[in-house]
Every structure is written in structure tokens, then in C-alpha cells.
Amino acid sequence: MKVEAKHETESTEQMRTGADLFIQTLVDAEVDTLFGYPGGAVLPIYDALYRSNPPFDHVLSRHEQGSIHAAEGYARVTGKAGVVLATSGPGATNLITGITDAMMDSIPLVIFTGQVASGVIGTDAFQESDVMGITTPITKYNYQVKQVSDLPRIVNEAFHIATTGRPGPVVVDIPKNVSAQLTGTEFSKDFNLPGYQPNKKPNPLQIVKLADALSRAKKPLLLAGAGVVFAKATEELKKFAEKYQLPVTNTLLGLGSFPGTHPLHLGMAGMHGTYTANTALYECDLLINIGARFDDRLTGNLEHFAPHAKVAHIDIDPAEIGKNVATEIPVVADAKEALQALLQSVVELPDHEVWKETLKLNKAEFPLWYEKPEQKLSPQWLIKQVYEQSKGDAIITTDVGQHQMWAAQFYTFDKPNRWVTSGGLGTMGFGFPAAIGAQLGAPDDLVVSIVGDGGFQMTLQELSILKERNLPVKIIIVNNEALGMVRQWQESFYEERYSESLLTMNPDFVKLAESYGIRGLRIDQEEDVIPMLQDIFSYNGPVVVDCRVEQKTCVYPMIAPGKGIHEMIGVKK
Amino acid sequence: MKRIIVATVQDRSGVLNRITGMLQKRQFNIDSISVGSSETEGVSKMTFVVDVGDHQKLEQLTKQLNKQIDVLKVSDITDKAIVARELALIKVGGSGQLRSEIQGIITPFRASIIDVSKDSLTIQVTGKPDKVEALISLLKPYGIKELTKTGVTAFLRGQQPQQVTELNSHLI
Numbered sequence: 001m002k003v004e005a006k007h008e009t010e011s012t013e014q015m016r017t018g019a020d021l022f023i024q025t026l027v028d029a030e031v032d033t034l035f036g037y038p039g040g041a042v043l044p045i046y047d048a049l050y051r052s053n054p055p056f057d058h059v060l061s062r063h064e065q066g067s068i069h070a071a072e073g074y075a076r077v078t079g080k081a082g083v084v085l086a087t088s089g090p091g092a093t094n095l096i097t098g099i100t101d102a103m104m105d106s107i108p109l110v111i112f113t114g115q116v117a118s119g120v121i122g123t124d125a126f127q128e129s130d131v132m133g134i135t136t137p138i139t140k141y142n143y144q145v146k147q148v149s150d151l152p153r154i155v156n157e158a159f160h161i162a163t164t165g166r167p168g169p170v171v172v173d174i175p176k177n178v179s180a181q182l183t184g185t186e187f188s189k190d191f192n193l194p195g196y197q198p199n200k201k202p203n204p205l206q207i208v209k210l211a212d213a214l215s216r217a218k219k220p221l222l223l224a225g226a227g228v229v230f231a232k233a234t235e236e237l238k239k240f241a242e243k244y245q246l247p248v249t250n251t252l253l254g255l256g257s258f259p260g261t262h263p264l265h266l267g268m269a270g271m272h273g274t275y276t277a278n279t280a281l282y283e284c285d286l287l288i289n290i291g292a293r294f295d296d297r298l299t300g301n302l303e304h305f306a307p308h309a310k311v312a313h314i315d316i317d318p319a320e321i322g323k324n325v326a327t328e329i330p331v332v333a334d335a336k337e338a339l340q341a342l343l344q345s346v347v348e349l350p351d352h353e354v355w356k357e358t359l360k361l362n363k364a365e366f367p368l369w370y371e372k373p374e375q376k377l378s379p380q381w382l383i384k385q386v387y388e389q390s391k392g393d394a395i396i397t398t399d400v401g402q403h404q405m406w407a408a409q410f411y412t413f414d415k416p417n418r419w420v421t422s423g424g425l426g427t428m429g430f431g432f433p434a435a436i437g438a439q440l441g442a443p444d445d446l447v448v449s450i451v452g453d454g455g456f457q458m459t460l461q462e463l464s465i466l467k468e469r470n471l472p473v474k475i476i477i478v479n480n481e482a483l484g485m486v487r488q489w490q491e492s493f494y495e496e497r498y499s500e501s502l503l504t505m506n507p508d509f510v511k512l513a514e515s516y517g518i519r520g521l522r523i524d525q526e527e528d529v530i531p532m533l534q535d536i537f538s539y540n541g542p543v544v545v546d547c548r549v550e551q552k553t554c555v556y557p558m559i560a561p562g563k564g565i566h567e568m569i570g571v572k573k
Numbered sequence: 574m575k576r577i578i579v580a581t582v583q584d585r586s587g588v589l590n591r592i593t594g595m596l597q598k599r600q601f602n603i604d605s606i607s608v609g610s611s612e613t614e615g616v617s618k619m620t621f622v623v624d625v626g627d628h629q630k631l632e633q634l635t636k637q638l639n640k641q642i643d644v645l646k647v648s649d650i651t652d653k654a655i656v657a658r659e660l661a662l663i664k665v666g667g668s669g670q671l672r673s674e675i676q677g678i679i680t681p682f683r684a685s686i687i688d689v690s691k692d693s694l695t696i697q698v699t700g701k702p703d704k705v706e707a708l709i710s711l712l713k714p715y716g717i718k719e720l721t722k723t724g725v726t727a728f729l730r731g732q733q734p735q736q737v738t739e740l741n742s743h744l745i
Contacts, residue, residue: 132586132587133590136587136590136591136594137594137595137598140642141642142587144586144587146586161642193642194583194645195582195583195641195642195643195644195645196642317640318636318639318640319633319636319637319639319640321636322629322632322633323633326629
């Protein structure tokens with residue numbers, strides 16, 4: 001049927017609709033994967049998709065939230081824009097969490113939503129929602145296509161805006177009459193964006209200032225964020241750090257921008273960062289932030305953040321500089337360009353051996369630690385085994401919460417684009433669909449989705465996609481029968497009043513997987529873990545593993561809310 | 574501190590919503606906004622009077638405005654030589670004897686009466702906000718029935734002195 005239909009339309013020129021034009025524009029933009037879900041207002045687009053030749057790879061989710069998180073995962077590992085298509089009204093509103101997530105974590109997405117026909121917009125028509133109004137605060141930019149002649153230009157601009165400067169989500173709302181309209185002419189795709197000119201090159205004066213500050217620093221520190229990954233500047237960062245022997249710490253999203261096993265790496269900083277990294281932030285006299293936005297989970301109480309440091313901040317988004325932390329040396333630039341400029345400047349660094357030695361001692365004295373429970377699995381130990389058995393080379397996706405922090409602490413990333421997590425928004429239900437997108441974007445890589453039993457239940461319906469496409473994603477459920485981080489905070493700050501945080505009724509995850517035709521396993525004995533991991537990592541298909549871990553295990557070390565970066569608790573066993 | 578910020582923006586649908594939404598989301602305090610077309614077709618000019626706590630917050634405001642894709646240019650013109658005007662329409666009660674009294678009050682302000690009815694009259698006044706405020710407070714005893722203001726609109730004077738001695742911030 002499908003094949004026949006395609007042949008019929010090849011020769012009929014008059015069948016060209018706004019939707020055909022739209023699909024052609026996507027082909028021209030070299031989009032290879034479309035994450036979507038059909039509905040009334042996008043019927044013309046889905047019809048054009050059906051007729052398109054060559055065929056388009058459309059990934060049908062089971063909920064639009066699954067589509068958008070998959071697109072985020074795809075974007076995070078490929079560096080290309082993730083493309084989403086959903087219908088009007090509920091289709092569009094189901095995307096909101098993902099759009100906000102992408103906005104917070106600067107993930108390039110182009111999201112197409114259907115809209116009711118232009119003539120009835122504003123009349124509360126069936127499945128109408130004010131997509132422009134709703135998405136304005138959560139997008140880098142948004143468009144509603146008023147006429148079909150604007151469509152190619154708008155689609156082109158949307159990809160440009162999403163992927164350049166500081167990446168982010170762009171929504172394009174397409175009324176049904178625009179996609180259904182017959183059209184024959186070619187339209188201009190030329191940009192018309194006079195107000196959008198992201199600055200890539202650093203101001204040479206600021207580079208001189210930064211080099212000068214470096215030449216006086218006795219306790220220098222580099223903080224590398226996701227901006228380094230987006231700018232593909234990991235090589236430059238490594239060269240820069242090695243050239244001047246500068247210690248490096250990472251934000252959560254910046255993990256992988258600098259090799260985690262490198263002797264200069266101090267581990268992640270922030271609320272659940274290492275003692276060494278946080279102490280270094282507290283004591284440093286020059287802090288060079290490259291592509292991080294001084295999020296509150298990193299800085300802790302701002303009063304105590306890097307109190308002795310001169311702060312330099314390299315960011316492509318000028319609005320991030322000075323937003324949270326007063327900055328002496330602002331460098332508005334792409335991380336790669338800025339690092340290249342810094343590598344070209346000649347700097348005589350004063351001796352900072354004492355500083356390096358102190359950090360080295362701290363690293364040895366205060367490593368990340370955990371205890372092994374008597375009955376169930378230790379979640380940290382489990383993640384360490386995942387790291388070792390996958391040789392540190394897997395793409396890891398997570399939700400938010402305890403399992404996310406343990407993954408960040410115990411899975412060491414040496415390469416960029418292997419770490420897919422929901423940072424800023426902290427979205428439960430992100431990790432598993434993101435793994436689908438990651439696997440589609442990196443078909444030859446091992447993709448492991450480390451999720452909690454709570455978060456997995458928010459988007460597990462996408463198991464259908466795994467089965468349909470036999471995507472070999474490995475899902476490790478760190479199952480503590482609780483919303484672990486909520487439970488931990490209730491234990492620590494609410495006198496153990498576990499209000500609604502214990503999941504007393506979970507499904508049988510093994511049978512659940514099997515009901516989708518997917519292999520399901522349950523592990524609760526330590527000795528079974530390594531054979532299980534060896535088994536699933538060599539198995540060419542999807543697996544769900546329900547790992548029963550100790551509920552009472554907490555994430556340490558920790559900076560309690562409102563406390564300074566120097567006031568960590570649980571730094572030692 | 575109050576500041577006058579001028580922005581030129583592309584006249585696209587949703588641009589006002591985008592900007593006011595951003596201001597609200599980032600918790601900036603707006604005294605007034607005036608928007609209208611400019612000398613260039615397709616480009617609008619916006620004038621904001623904002624109340625910001627400190628320079629850091631002010632810098633954030635201009636950066637966040639600049640970040641908007643529809644925004645072409647942002648300037649804080651508070652400390653420049655500028656012309657700044659707003660217009661107010663004030664309806665006060667009054668008949669007979671009172672009318673000539675009111676006329677006497679508004680003359681030095683170069684305001685004018687633009688509508689008269691049996692028991693009220695409407696006054697139009699244009700000028701810097703402090704002047705408008707001064708007239709309003711003089712008219713209060715007569716009973717203000719209705720009042721509307723356009724908000725400040727402003728731009729730079731044709732010539733900028735070498736050194737600006739007169740700060741405008743006290744005027745707004």
C-alpha cells in the first residue's frame with residue numbers, strides 16, 4: 001500500500017501542498033530523524049510524510065513527552081538539532097516539559113506543532129491552544145506561520161536559531177490551512193534576522209586581561225560547563241589545562257568536557273560534588289568559568305562562593321555573565337574561539353605547586369565513598385560496575401535524583417557527548433526516552449539508561465519503540481521503591497516524615513518488559529551483578545533490569561540547601 | 574533607581590508579549606512602557622521606565638532585552654541629554670467659577686482644556702513626568718474624576734554635550 005501510494009504521487013505536480021514544501025525543507029536541512037505523534041491539525045503533514053520519497057524516518061512515540069525527550073537525547077549525542085512534530089492543543093501542551101528542559105539545558109531542538117486553521121484561531125476551536133503564548137517564555141524563539149510563502153524561510157531560520165549561539169528550542173506553529181494549501185512556486189529561504197548575531201570571537205582586550213590574571217594566579221581553577229561540549233572545544237580545553245597545569249572541575253552538564261580520569265580533574269563540583277572540587281572553588285584566587293552558568297546547585301550560597309577569587313567567565317550568552325556571580329573578566333565568545341585565543345597568548349605562570357599539591361592531597365584524603373548494605377545492592381557500587389563493565393565508553397542517560405547523582409559521581413566520562421541528563425529542569429521521565437534518541441543518533445554505541453523506579457514509570461510507555469526497532473538500549477532501574485532524593489531530604493530536613501515518597505506499589509518490571517516483548521531481569525544479589533552486566537552488554541537487543549538497591553542509601557557528600565560551598569557534610573565514611 | 578531604557582524592535586506579532594513576559598519572568602519592576610512605530614517601516618520603538626535595585630540588575634535588564642531575537646538595539650539613555658515626554662488626560666469636576674480658577678492653574682503648564690461638559694472638564698498636559706505630576710497634584714483638590722497617562726517616550730537630543738551635568742533620573 002505504502003509503496004504504491006508513493007509511486008502515484010511522484011508525477012503529480014499539482015499535489016504539492018504546504019506540507020510537501022515543509023517536508024522538502026526538512027530534507028534540505030538534512031534532517032534524518034523526526035520524533036512525532038500525529039493528530040488532526042497535522043494530518044496534511046503526516047500525509048506528505050507518507051507520500052515523501054525518499055521516505056523519512058519518523059519515530060512514533062506513545063506520548064509526545066517521549067518524542068521530545070528522545071529528540072533531546074538525539075541532539076545531545078549528535079550535536080545536531082532534534083526535530084519534533086506534534087499536533088495542536090494537547091499534542092503541543094504535552095511537549096511543554098521537554099521544551100522547558102531543552103531551554104534550561106541549551107539543547108538545540110526544532111519543534112513543529114500543528115495549529116487549528118487560521119480562520120478559527122482565537123475562537124477556542126477544537127484542540128486549539130495558544131502555543132505562541134504558552135511557549136514564548138520557554139523557547140529561544142517561536143513562530144506561527146501566517147502564510148505558506150513564509151514556511152521555507154521560517155523553517156530555515158528555526159534551525160539556524162536553534163543550533164547557533166547558545167543553542168535552544170525553537171517552536172514553529174503551523175496552522176492546518178497553511179500545511180493543506182496547494183502551492184506550486186518556490187519561495188525564498190533567506191534569513192531575515194537582523195536582531196540575531198551571536199558573537200563567536202572573543203574581545204582581544206579581555207583575553208589579554210585574562211592572560212594577565214593567569215600570570216598572577218597562585219591558585220587558579222578552571223570550571224568547565226556544557227558550553228565546552230557544545231562548542232566542541234574539549235581538545236582545546238585539555239591543551240590549555242595541560243599547558244599551564246590548571247586543575248579542572250565540571251558542572252553536572254559539563255561532565256565529559258574534560259577527561260574524568262585525567263590527573264588534573266578534581267571531579268564534579270556543586271551540591272553533590274567532590275570535597276576537592278568544592279574546596280578548590282572556595283579557595284581559588286582565579287576562577288575561569290568556561291561555558292557554565294553558575295547555577296545555584298553548583299554555587300550553593302552565593303555569599304560563600306569563590307570568595308577569594310577573581311572571576312573570569314567565558315560564555316556565548318552575554319546575559320549569563322554577571323547574572324549570579326560578579327565577574328571581573330567577561331569574555332563573550334564561543335568556548336573554542338576563546339580557548340584558542342588563550343592558547344596563543346604567552347603567559348608566565350607563577351609557581352602553583354603548593355596549590356596543586358593541596359588538591360592532590362585532598363583528592364587522596366577525601367575520595368567519594370559509599371557503604372555496602374547487608375541485604376540489597378549498593379547503588380553506588382552498582383554504577384561503578386556499570387562503568388567498569390562498559391569500559392567507561394557507554395552513553396549514559398538519566399532522570400533526576402539520587403541515581404543521577406550516583407551516575408555523575410561513579411561513572412567517569414573521558415569523552416564528550418556521552419552523558420545525557422536533565423540538569424536545569426531536573427525532569428523525571430527524561431532518561432529513558434532520551435536513551436531512545438541517543439541510540440538512534442549513535443546506533444553503534446552502547447547506550448545505558450540509568451533510571452529510578454519513580455522516573456521510569458513516568459515515560460515507560462516508550463518501551464514500544466525499543467521493541468519495534470529492536471534498539472539495544474539497556475535500562476538499569478535503580479529500584480529503591482522510593483522517590484529517593486525526596487526521601488533523602490525528608491530524612492535529613494523533615495525529621496523522617498516520608499510524606500508520599502515511598503512507592504509501596506511498583507509493577508513487576510520484569511513482567512512489564514516481557515509484556516512489551518523485551519527481555520526483563522531482576523537482580524538483588526551482588527554476585528549476580530557482573531555476570532548480568534556482561535550478559536546484557538553483549539546482547540544485541542533491549543533489556544530492562546530491575547536492580548533492587550538499598551532504600552536508605554543517601555547521596556553524599558552534600559552541601560545542604562542555603563549552605564556555602566565550604567560547608568559540605570558527609571565527606572567521609 | 575529609575576532608568577529610562579529605549580529599545581528598537583522588529584515589529585513582529587508577539588513581540589510585546591515576548592518582552593513583557595521576559596520582564597515579568599525575571600522580576601523587573603516596570604513603571605511604564607510606551608510603544609509605537611519609528612522612522613523605519615517595520616521597526617518599533619519602545620521606551621521603558623524601570624525601577625531597578627542596582628547596576629547589576631540594570632545590566633541584566635539590558636542584556637536580557639538584547640538577547641531577544643526581535644530586539645535590534647537597547648540603550649539606557651538616563652544619563653544622556655535627552656528629550657522625554659509623556660501625555661496625561663485629566664478629567665476634573667468643575668463648572669462656573671471653578672473653571673476660570675482651573676484655567677489659571679494650568680496656564681503656566683502650557684496645558685489645555687480639550688473637552689468641557691456641564692460639570693466636568695478634561696485637561697491635556699504634555700511634558701516631563703515631574704511636570705505632569707506637579708499639575709496633577711495641583712488639580713487634586715478639584716476632584717480628579719478620571720486620569721490616564723501614556724507613559725514616557727524619549728530619545729537623545731540632537732547634540733550631546735561633552736559632559737552631561739544634568740542627570741535625568743530625578744525627573745522620572
